[in-house]
Amino acid sequence: MTKFLADENVPLKAVKALKRKDLDIVSVIELSPGLKDKEVLNLANKEERIIVTFDKDFGELVVRERAKVKGLILLRFIPKSPQQVAEKIWQVSESEIPLENNLLVVREHTIRVIKLKS
Numbered sequence: 001m002t003k004f005l006a007d008e009n010v011p012l013k014a015v016k017a018l019k020r021k022d023l024d025i026v027s028v029i030e031l032s033p034g035l036k037d038k039e040v041l042n043l044a045n046k047e048e049r050i051i052v053t054f055d056k057d058f059g060e061l062v063v064r065e066r067a068k069v070k071g072l073i074l075l076r077f078i079p080k081s082p083q084q085v086a087e088k089i090w091q092v093s094e095s096e097i098p099l100e101n102n103l104l105v106v107r108e109h110t111i112r113v114i115k116l117k118s
Contacts, residue, residue, distance in 0.1 A: 002099055004089070005044045007053035008033060010075070013082035014089065023093055025052070041067055050099050052089055054079075062103055062116055069116070071099040077108045 004025040006015045015027045026049070028035055035043065037057055044051045050071035051058060059074050061067040073092055079085045088106055097104065097113060105112040 002093065003047065003049040004073075004093070005040070005047065005049035005051050007040060007051060007055055007058070008035075009054040010052055010089075011079070011082035011085055014086040017083060017086040018089060018093075021090060023090065025089075037061060038067070041069055044069060059103060059105075063114065066117060071101065072103045072116075073099070074103060074105050076105055 001024055004023065006025055006027040008028045010027065012027055012029055015025055018025045028040055031043070037055070038061070040051065041061065045068060048070055050073060051069060052073045052075065054075045056074060058072055062069050062072050073089070075085070075088065092104060092106060092111065097111060101116050103114040103116055105114065
Protein backbone atom coordinates (compact mmCIF):
# COMPACT_ATOMS: atom_id res chain seq x y z
CA MET A 1 0.00 0.00 0.00
CA THR A 2 1.31 3.43 -0.95
CA LYS A 3 2.01 5.83 1.89
CA PHE A 4 1.89 9.62 1.61
CA LEU A 5 3.33 12.60 3.48
CA ALA A 6 1.41 15.86 3.11
CA ASP A 7 3.49 19.02 3.29
CA GLU A 8 2.30 21.81 5.61
CA ASN A 9 0.60 23.63 2.73
CA VAL A 10 -1.85 20.76 2.17
CA PRO A 11 -4.94 21.55 4.28
CA LEU A 12 -5.25 19.38 7.38
CA LYS A 13 -8.97 19.00 6.60
CA ALA A 14 -7.99 17.39 3.28
CA VAL A 15 -5.58 15.01 5.04
CA LYS A 16 -8.28 14.03 7.56
CA ALA A 17 -10.79 13.43 4.74
CA LEU A 18 -8.28 11.14 3.01
CA LYS A 19 -7.63 9.25 6.26
CA ARG A 20 -11.37 8.60 6.49
CA LYS A 21 -11.07 6.94 3.06
CA ASP A 22 -8.31 4.72 4.55
CA LEU A 23 -5.48 6.41 2.65
CA ASP A 24 -2.20 6.07 4.56
CA ILE A 25 -1.36 9.77 4.77
CA VAL A 26 0.20 11.86 7.50
CA SER A 27 0.76 15.59 7.63
CA VAL A 28 3.96 17.43 8.49
CA ILE A 29 1.66 19.62 10.62
CA GLU A 30 0.81 16.59 12.78
CA LEU A 31 4.35 15.21 12.94
CA SER A 32 6.73 18.13 13.12
CA PRO A 33 5.51 21.57 12.04
CA GLY A 34 8.10 23.97 10.66
CA LEU A 35 10.38 21.43 8.98
CA LYS A 36 12.58 22.73 6.18
CA ASP A 37 12.07 21.18 2.72
CA LYS A 38 15.13 18.95 2.98
CA GLU A 39 13.97 17.72 6.40
CA VAL A 40 10.58 16.89 4.87
CA LEU A 41 12.41 14.91 2.16
CA ASN A 42 14.40 13.04 4.80
CA LEU A 43 11.27 12.22 6.78
CA ALA A 44 9.46 11.00 3.66
CA ASN A 45 12.44 8.82 2.70
CA LYS A 46 12.77 7.41 6.21
CA GLU A 47 9.09 6.43 6.25
CA GLU A 48 9.01 5.49 2.54
CA ARG A 49 6.26 8.01 1.81
CA ILE A 50 5.41 9.94 -1.34
CA ILE A 51 5.38 13.69 -0.75
CA VAL A 52 2.26 15.69 -1.60
CA THR A 53 2.78 19.46 -1.76
CA PHE A 54 1.82 22.76 -3.37
CA ASP A 55 5.46 23.93 -2.97
CA LYS A 56 7.26 23.92 -6.32
CA ASP A 57 10.60 24.16 -4.48
CA PHE A 58 10.30 20.38 -4.04
CA GLY A 59 10.25 20.03 -7.82
CA GLU A 60 13.51 21.98 -7.95
CA LEU A 61 15.04 19.76 -5.27
CA VAL A 62 14.17 16.47 -6.95
CA VAL A 63 14.68 17.50 -10.59
CA ARG A 64 17.58 19.97 -10.53
CA GLU A 65 19.39 18.84 -7.39
CA ARG A 66 18.37 15.19 -7.84
CA ALA A 67 17.39 14.83 -4.20
CA LYS A 68 16.36 11.28 -3.39
CA VAL A 69 12.62 10.80 -2.99
CA LYS A 70 10.24 7.86 -3.34
CA GLY A 71 7.86 10.02 -5.36
CA LEU A 72 6.47 13.54 -5.48
CA ILE A 73 2.97 14.82 -6.19
CA LEU A 74 3.17 18.53 -6.95
CA LEU A 75 -0.26 20.17 -6.80
CA ARG A 76 -0.37 23.11 -9.23
CA PHE A 77 -3.90 24.49 -9.07
CA ILE A 78 -5.65 27.10 -6.97
CA PRO A 79 -7.49 25.13 -4.29
CA LYS A 80 -11.18 25.94 -4.01
CA SER A 81 -11.67 23.93 -0.80
CA PRO A 82 -9.96 21.28 1.34
CA GLN A 83 -12.48 18.81 -0.09
CA GLN A 84 -11.34 19.58 -3.66
CA VAL A 85 -7.70 19.06 -2.61
CA ALA A 86 -8.62 15.73 -1.00
CA GLU A 87 -10.50 14.64 -4.13
CA LYS A 88 -7.52 15.45 -6.39
CA ILE A 89 -5.10 13.52 -4.15
CA TRP A 90 -7.58 10.62 -3.96
CA GLN A 91 -7.94 10.52 -7.77
CA VAL A 92 -4.17 10.38 -8.17
CA SER A 93 -3.80 7.68 -5.51
CA GLU A 94 -6.47 5.55 -7.21
CA SER A 95 -5.19 6.09 -10.75
CA GLU A 96 -3.05 3.69 -12.77
CA ILE A 97 -0.23 6.24 -12.86
CA PRO A 98 2.92 4.88 -11.19
CA LEU A 99 3.77 7.13 -8.24
CA GLU A 100 7.17 5.74 -7.29
CA ASN A 101 10.21 7.31 -8.97
CA ASN A 102 7.98 9.91 -10.63
CA LEU A 103 7.14 13.55 -10.19
CA LEU A 104 3.46 14.11 -10.88
CA VAL A 105 2.45 17.68 -11.68
CA VAL A 106 -1.27 17.77 -10.93
CA ARG A 107 -3.22 20.63 -12.47
CA GLU A 108 -6.96 21.27 -12.58
CA HIS A 109 -7.57 18.97 -15.58
CA THR A 110 -4.24 17.33 -16.35
CA ILE A 111 -1.49 15.26 -14.75
CA ARG A 112 2.03 15.43 -16.14
CA VAL A 113 4.38 12.59 -15.26
CA ILE A 114 8.11 13.25 -15.10
CA LYS A 115 10.36 10.24 -14.58
CA LEU A 116 12.89 10.88 -11.83
CA LYS A 117 16.49 9.85 -12.34
CA SER A 118 17.62 7.38 -9.73
